Amino acid sequence: MRPWNFSAGPSALPLEVLQQAAAEMTDWHGCGMSVMEMSHRGRQFTQIRDEAEADLRELLAVPDDYEVLFMQGGATAENAIVPLNLIARGGSGKADYILSGIWSNKSHKEAQRYGDIAIAASSGTEQVLDGIAQAPWTWFPGADTWTLRPDASYLHLCSNETIGGVEFSDWPDMAALGAPDVPLVVDASSHFLSRAIDFSRAAMVYAGAQKNAGPAGVTVVIVRKDLLGHALPVCPSAFDYANVAGADSMFNTPPTYAIYIAGLVFKWLKKQGGVAAIEAANAAKARALYSYLDTSDFYLSPVHAASRSRMNAPFFLRDETLNGDFLAEADAAGLMQLKGHKSVGGMRASIYNAVPLEGVQALISYMQDFERRHG
Numbered sequence: 335m336r337p338w339n340f341s342a343g344p345s346a347l348p349l350e351v352l353q354q355a356a357a358e359m360t361d362w363h364g365c366g367m368s369v370m371e372m373s374h375r376g377r378q379f380t381q382i383r384d385e386a387e388a389d390l391r392e393l394l395a396v397p398d399d400y401e402v403l404f405m406q407g408g409a410t411a412e413n414a415i416v417p418l419n420l421i422a423r424g425g426s427g428k429a430d431y432i433l434s435g436i437w438s439n440k441s442h443k444e445a446q447r448y449g450d451i452a453i454a455a456s457s458g459t460e461q462v463l464d465g466i467a468q469a470p471w472t473w474f475p476g477a478d479t480w481t482l483r484p485d486a487s488y489l490h491l492c493s494n495e496t497i498g499g500v501e502f503s504d505w506p507d508m509a510a511l512g513a514p515d516v517p518l519v520v521d522a523s524s525h526f527l528s529r530a531i532d533f534s535r536a537a538m539v540y541a542g543a544q545k546n547a548g549p550a551g552v553t554v555v556i557v558r559k560d561l562l563g564h565a566l567p568v569c570p571s572a573f574d575y576a577n578v579a580g581a582d583s584m585f586n587t588p589p590t591y592a593i594y595i596a597g598l599v600f601k602w603l604k605k606q607g608g609v610a611a612i613e614a615a616n617a618a619k620a621r622a623l624y625s626y627l628d629t630s631d632f633y634l635s636p637v638h639a640a641s642r643s644r645m646n647a648p649f650f651l652r653d654e655t656l657n658g659d660f661l662a663e664a665d666a667a668g669l670m671q672l673k674g675h676k677s678v679g680g681m682r683a684s685i686y687n688a689v690p691l692e693g694v695q696a697l698i699s700y701m702q703d704f705e706r707r708h709g
């Protein structure tokens with residue numbers, strides 16, 4: 335059996351997807367070519383791309399007035415591409431950002447090069463919630479606390495902070511917040527396809543594929559059509575959403591192999607029963623892990639209970655001198671890549687779609703065993 339892989343990204347892919355890619359590596363569907371060797375404009379790759387888009391639209395029920403784009407540069411490039419495309423829309427040159435952890439802070443910092451950027455809310459302070467003093471970036475600022483500018487060209491948030499393990503699923507109705515003309519733009523990289531998306535709330539969602547949707551190299555952008563066509567004159571042509579949409583994501587050579595693998599992941603997800611089924615499985619996985627963390631005196635979950643990510647679960651050993659032993663013995667037990675991000679420390683279990691309940695149960699059993707031996 336392969337070890338269980340808890341990497342935060344690039345991360346576990348479904349074994350069936352890897353096996354199918356291996357079987358098709360040198361000859362895709364009898365055409366005599368690897369997907370890596372075929373023209374992106376040829377009949378075969380056009381079919382691969384079209385099926386990937388159609389399957390993704392079906393999985394997420396993407397409305398017809400949204401474009402699905404396959405881009406490059408990762409979510410980090412989108413930190414610039416978003417303002418380059420959107421900040422001129424409406425004429426104010428303003429955009430608002432919610433700061434909830436490392437990734438949203440990076441987005442905010444990059445955007446400052448392009449306009450008048452304000453912080454609508456931040457969780458960068460200690461906060462007492464449910465009687466517990468939460469450290470900075472371990473909770474999510476509720477929508478009722480946001481300070482919005484109704485003339486902003488967009489509001490940006492990161493709905494799953496991969497490093498801090500903070501998830502925000504209750505995306506607000508901007509009209510109800512008094513900002514009906516402000517499109518909500520969401521970096522959903524690390525929980526994309528783990529749960530349903532309400533497109534009546536979000537005008538744009540983007541995600542680097544390598545967390546939960548495929549390999550590194552392709553960024554999925556789903557954007558409402560009325561947001562296109564306002565790019566700043568300095569926006570690189572290949573990053574202008576209108577150009578990318580107008581060319582069906584073939585404005586330049588797309589990352590063909592990454593799109594192919596992501597397409598196989600989409601087909602695998604459909605076979606699992608679609609997003610509703612995987613969302614239920616993800617909820618069960620997270621419940622199992624967090625309820626164990628909450629009953630243990632040996633481990634500790636730092637994140638406010640209401641904001642804990644279903645995908646990325648940071649945790650600490652109360653006795654941090656045992657960290658090295660915990661990781662070495664986990665590796666030996668076939669549980670890989672549990673080390674926490676260097677900025678947070680401790681451990682982090684990323685339990686994306688491709689890690690089944692069985693993998694989470696193996697982790698919990700190992701943690702119980704380690705606690706028995708060292709507690």
Ligand SMILES: *Cc1c(COP(=O)(O)O)cnc(C)c1O
Nearest residue numbers: 408409410411437496523524542
């Ligand atoms: C990983 C990640 C990024 C950065 O992705 P790159 O592909 O490295 O640019 C941005 N936002 C979130 C939420 C992420 O998880």
